[in-house]
Amino acid sequence: MATAPSGSVLVLTSPHDVTTDLVLRILAERRVPVVRLDPGPDLLAGAALTASYRTGDQSGTLRTPSRELDLTGVRSLWTRRPSPFEGPAGPDPADRRFAVSQSVWGVGGILASLPGAHYVNHPWNNRAAEHKPAQLAAAQRSGFPLPSTLITNDPDAAREFIACQTGGVVYKPLWNTPYKVHGQASQVWVREVHAHEITTAVASCPHLFQAKVEKAYDVRLTAVGNRLFAVRIDSPDLDWRRRQSLMECAPIAIPPQVARSVHAYLADFQLVFGAFDFAVTAAGQWYFLECNPNGQWAWQPASITDSIARAIADQLHKPPAV
Structure with missing residues (x-):
């Protein structure tokens, strides 16, 4: 069994997440070691996760069929799109529910507490930022116009x-x-x-x-650290996600006040990544609609998608904290 080198990037996502592959190819070009894990199914198929805590010391290992990773040496952790925990198959639903709960709290707690790791985003910050009422309150504090x-x-x-x-x-x-x-x-x-x-x-x-905002168009703004990428979306539908084949996208400049509010919002939730949606009026007013802390981004024009992938790779490539 090979040992994953110190400074590895740990990526939590399903094997079908092709968006992740865009970033992993860039990390491979940079010779940054990566361990990819889908905790729910992988821990039922031979992977093992262990953590130890004692006075003045914390240690842990992730062992897969092909390698072993020292959790204290993880450079960064990217929480992308892991599968939900489903528990082992068995005749007793109560046992399965128990196993799922223990996995959520045990595996989730271990992976959210890696010493020195840089999180994109930290899973607990992701969860806090997914609540729409909390988003609206943070948007108010950050200076966004709101419907x-x-x-x-x-x-x-x-x-x-x-x-x-x-x-x-x-x-x-x-x-x-x-x-x-x-x-x-x-x-x-x-x-x-x-x-x-x-x-x-x-x-x-x-x-x-x-x-309802009387909008001229929509904007998707993707934030990665202090780097912002925005596209204008023209769609015949109120909700542009409904028929994406009919929408048109093009890069758009970001007003300075919107950029300041985006950075304030990210700081409020302690996020590294955020996918913001705006409705923009004919007068140029950007109304905040929501921010998905783990939104999709690979559907955007190729130049924007590539820039976002490289920005995420830069975040994951950061030196481990001392």
């Missing part, structure tokens, strides 16, 4: 809010929860909503309603 937004499970409050927004209101889910209709996977897109559509079903859980 008026209401999060409520009160149908009357929702109807009143919609009635007060003369330009219309959209609904968007608070989390991209897997959803099926007649057994088929379905996506809940951002869509316009009217007061007469609000029923008592709103009381079943919080819903996010937001004033």
Whole structure:
């Protein structure tokens, strides 16, 4: 079994994540050692994770079928798109749920506590920054213009809010929860909503309603450390993600105030990476919509995609902290 050299980069993602390959090729060109792990399935298929803690000392190893990695020598950890923990197959659902829970807290805790590692992003910071209410509060603190937004499970409050927004209101889910209709996977897109559509079903859980921005176009801004990359998105759809084959993208300059607010937002959540979405009006006002701390980026024009990949590689290539 080979020993992974000190200063290795540890990447947590599924084997089907082709976006990761763009960055790993750059690291390979630079001769930066990389260990790729999908903790959920890999730890059920022969990989082993061990950590020891005692007064004045911490140690740990990750052993895969092909190599062994000293966790105290990890240069950086990139949390990309690891598969969810599913637990071992077995007849007892309670045992499986127990194993999944122990994996989330045990494996997650070990990998989130590597001494000296540079995180892109730290998984706990990712999780904190995924909550849309927290995003909106941080965006306010960072100086972004925001569309008026209401999060409520009160149908009357929702109807009143919609009635007060003369330009219309959209609904968007608070989390991209897997959803099926007649057994088929379905996506809940951002869509316009009217007061007469609000029923008592709103009381079943919080819903996010937001004033519709009269936008000229959308912008996706990808931040990697202090480097920012933005593309203008022209789409016939309210939610450009719905039919990406119909959208057009082109690089766009970033107003200085937007750049300052982006850096303030990243600092607020202690993020290295963030994928920001804006709606831009004809007057040039950039309205903050959301920030995915682990958003996709390889769909952008080739020049932007390559620049983002190199910026992430630069982050992962940073010298280990002393």
